[in-house]
Amino acid sequence: MTQTPSTGLxxxxxxxxxxxxxxxxxxxxxxxxxxRCQDCGYRVHPPTTFCPTCDGRxxxxxxxxxxxxxxxxxxxxxxxxxxxxxxxxxxxxxxEEQDDVRLVTNITHCPxxxxxxxxxxxxxxxxxxxxxxxxxxxxxx
Amino acid sequence: xxxxxxxxxxxxxxxxxVSRGPQxxxxxSLTIDAALQAIEDAGLKRSDIDGMACWPGDRGDDGGMGPxxxxxxxxxxxxxxxxxSNCSETAxxxxxxxxxxxAIAAGYCKHVLxxxxxxxxxxxxxxxxxxxxQPGQKAKGNFAWYSPYHAYTAAVQQSLYFARYVHESxxxxxxxxxxxxxxxxxxxxxxxxxxxxxxxxxxxxxSPIISTPLRIYDCDVPIDGATAIILSRLDCAKDGPNxxxxxxxxxxxxxxxxxxxxxxxEALATQAQPxxxxxxxxxxxxxxxxxxxxxxxxxxxxxxxxxxxxxxxxKRNEAGDFIGxxxxxxxxxxxxxxxxxxxxxxxxxxxxxQVHEACVQLWGRGEARQVPGDPRVAGLSTAGGPLxxxxxMVRD
Numbered sequence: 001m002t003q004t005p006s007t008g009l010x011x012x013x014x015x016x017x018x019x020x021x022x023x024x025x026x027x028x029x030x031x032x033x034x035x036r037c038q039d040c041g042y043r044v045h046p047p048t049t050f051c052p053t054c055d056g057r058x059x060x061x062x063x064x065x066x067x068x069x070x071x072x073x074x075x076x077x078x079x080x081x082x083x084x085x086x087x088x089x090x091x092x093x094x095x096e097e098q099d100d101v102r103l104v105t106n107i108t109h110c111p112x113x114x115x116x117x118x119x120x121x122x123x124x125x126x127x128x129x130x131x132x133x134x135x136x137x138x139x140x141x
Numbered sequence: 142x143x144x145x146x147x148x149x150x151x152x153x154x155x156x157x158x159v160s161r162g163p164q165x166x167x168x169x170s171l172t173i174d175a176a177l178q179a180i181e182d183a184g185l186k187r188s189d190i191d192g193m194a195c196w197p198g199d200r201g202d203d204g205g206m207g208p209x210x211x212x213x214x215x216x217x218x219x220x221x222x223x224x225x226s227n228c229s230e231t232a233x234x235x236x237x238x239x240x241x242x243x244a245i246a247a248g249y250c251k252h253v254l255x256x257x258x259x260x261x262x263x264x265x266x267x268x269x270x271x272x273x274x275q276p277g278q279k280a281k282g283n284f285a286w287y288s289p290y291h292a293y294t295a296a297v298q299q300s301l302y303f304a305r306y307v308h309e310s311x312x313x314x315x316x317x318x319x320x321x322x323x324x325x326x327x328x329x330x331x332x333x334x335x336x337x338x339x340x341x342x343x344x345x346x347x348s349p350i351i352s353t354p355l356r357i358y359d360c361d362v363p364i365d366g367a368t369a370i371i372l373s374r375l376d377c378a379k380d381g382p383n384x385x386x387x388x389x390x391x392x393x394x395x396x397x398x399x400x401x402x403x404x405x406x407e408a409l410a411t412q413a414q415p416x417x418x419x420x421x422x423x424x425x426x427x428x429x430x431x432x433x434x435x436x437x438x439x440x441x442x443x444x445x446x447x448x449x450x451x452x453x454x455x456k457r458n459e460a461g462d463f464i465g466x467x468x469x470x471x472x473x474x475x476x477x478x479x480x481x482x483x484x485x486x487x488x489x490x491x492x493x494x495q496v497h498e499a500c501v502q503l504w505g506r507g508e509a510r511q512v513p514g515d516p517r518v519a520g521l522s523t524a525g526g527p528l529x530x531x532x533x534m535v536r537d
Binding site: 009010012013014015046071072073074075076078080081088090091092094099100102103104105106117129133 | 280285286287290303305308351353354355400
C-alpha cells in the first residue's frame, strides 16, 4: 500500500529549549545534530550537558552521518484526525554511530509495508513551524 | 529484612457503574459511589479513613484521564487524613498503592482510600481527547519526541513495542487473538462488563487494524467509571469483615532508561517488566506456580502477553505457545487471567479493575466467573513502555 508522503496535516511540534533546539533545527543546514561528550565521545540523547559514562560536562551538539537502522516500525492505518493521510509508518531508528541513540520518526519514500526491522535508512528534513523534523527514507530512495 | 508490604492488606473494594455513557453522573459522583462502597465493604466508617491516594491525580484537562484529584474527593467526603498523595510519575499505575504501603509503614495511616477514576467515554464524545497532540500544538516533556510524527495516541506509540515483540518472539496472530477472545468470554459472565457479547477468531481477524500488528480488539475500552480500594495496616485489617488479603511482595523498580523512546534495547520487546518481576520475586518465597489467578495489565493485549513471560509463567518468547488455543488461560485453566474481562472488555480502569477483580476472586465473590479451586494467591501488574509495576496478594 502506497503511503502518502509527509504532506498532510501540519505536524505538531515540540517546545524547544536550550538543550533540544540544535537537534530540532540542525536540519535547516542539512545536519542531524546529536549531543556528544567531548571527553569520551559518548553521544547523549535526549540532549543534555552531562555524560553518564564519564561524568563529563562538556557535551555539545555534533553532526552525525544521518544513517541508521530501523529497530521497530508500525504501519498506522487509523485516521486519528480529519485530513490525516493514512497509512504511514512510525518507527524507531537507531543511528549508525551509536545504537542506544534512538529516534522516533516516519519512514517515507517507499510503500509502507516494505519498511522492516533491520532496514538501513537515511535522514532528510522537513520544516514544520520552527523546527526541521528529521525524517528517514530507505538508503538511496 | 522485613518488607513493609507484608504488613498491609486490602480490606474493602468498590466500583461505580462502568459505562460507555451517556452519563448521568459527574466524575466526582462516580468516585464517591466507589469510595463509599469500599469503605462499607471494609466495615469502616468515613471517619476511619486517615490516608488517601490515587493515580494519576487531577490532570486539570478535559480528557477524562485524571478528572478527580485527592483534594476534590477528600473535601466531598469531609475526611481528615494524616497523609495523601497523587502520583503520576511512579512505577506504573500501582504507584498509588506502593506509596500507601510506605505511608502505612511510616505510621501515618491505618486505612488508606485508594482510587482510580476515568471519564474518557464522555470526554471523547466532546472532542479529540484521545489524541496526545493536536495540530499546531507545542508539545512538552518526554512525549514531545513523538510530536512531529503523527503519533497521536498510545495505540500507535506503543505498537512499536508490540512490533518488536512479534519480531523477536515469532508469536502467531491467532495466539495474540486468544487474549481478546478469552477475555470477552470472561466478560460475558460479568454483568458489570461493558462489552459482553462473545467474539470469535474470525471476529478478531475481521476487525480493523489500528497500527500494525495492533487490531481494535487488542485495545482496551475507554469508559466512565471509578474503582476504589482500602489498603489497611495488617493488624487493623484483621478487625474487618472480609478475609485478610495481604500484600505479599511488590515490584516497583525502574532499572532501565526511564524513557518511552530510549528504553534499553533489551527491553524494547518486553517493556520495563523483567526487572520489576525480579524485584517482586526477591521479596517472597512464593514462585510463579503458586499463583492461582493472574490479573495482568491489558491496556493492549500485548501488555498481558509480555507479562505472561515476564511474571515467570512461561519462558521468554514462549507466551504464544503458552496461550495456545486459550484453554490454559481460561477460567477453568491452570492460569486464569483477567477473569472479569479485563480492560479489553470490562473497561479501561488502568489496572485498578484488575485489583478489584483479584479481590473478588480471592473472596469467592465471582459468581458465574468464579475461578474454581478456592484461589488464594493473585498476581497483578501494570504496564506501558517504561511503566511497570507488579504485586502478589494472598489470602492466608
